Amino acid sequence: MDAAQRHDDVIRIGALEIRAADGLVLAGGRALTLSVREFGLLVALARSGGGIVRREDLYERVWGGELRTGDRSIDVYIHKLRVKLEEALTDWRFIHTHVGFGYRFAPEPSHPFHNAATNR
């Protein structure tokens, strides 16, 4: 049950509670202050059931229209979201980058209990 659980328009993931209808996000009970883009991005990610969402799809769902080559809006807002989430729920990481694929939303402890940092 750490996976996304859709209940009408209330999404619960980890210590996050997203009320899509109200435009409200609770992190561990406290309300987050998000901008429109930040909120849209969060909802789009949270609704993807832990799968990887391609940047093109994210852009289309949140911004509408097609993602132009060179547009870095997504990166910037992913960053902003990460900062706010991290600020609210320390030692949890929600947004994971999959280079060349897109982003994945899932709660994972930020401390690597079994370090696997061997990239390459």
Next chain:
Amino acid sequence: MDAAQRHDDVIRIGALEIRAADGLVLAGGRALTLSVREFGLLVALARSGGGIVRREDLYERVWGGELRTGDRSIDVYIHKLRVKLEEALTDWRFIHTHVGFGYRFAPEPSHPFHNAATNR
């Protein structure tokens, strides 16, 4: 609605779950971080039903085009995949080399027992 949950695109082999559509691979529940080539190679292997895949075929399916003589890309990425799989699922070997023929994908315990006790 979010088209994300498609069972026809999910391959399950041993403790591996490959969501070909999402570009996502779960090893024992945890998400694996693969590059595009690594993922393509894994999918190509996993879709071969445990049979041996010739290097020429692998190259054509993953890289596209013909395998040039002297090209060692496949070897390198087979290695990278092995490392990541092994790191995620110790004591299981998935990629088996058949010298002169190609590679075969199947979960086998890394410590070969000759007992009949081995189920599958």
Next chain:
DNA sequence: CAGGTCTTTCACGACCTGTTCACGGCCGGG
């Protein structure tokens, strides 16, 4: 208008990737 907030764009740098080399082990044939 003036000030504040939200978005987009820019610039720089760190990290990631795919490819190619280089070296060495394994193995069967001469």
Next chain:
DNA sequence: CCCGGCCGTGAACAGGTCGTGAAAGACCTG
């Protein structure tokens, strides 16, 4: 033995992708 083909593996390299801080626009509100 020695050789040559085949494969494992570490490393170098060039280019691409992504993270991030800050500037430049847009927008909204009184």
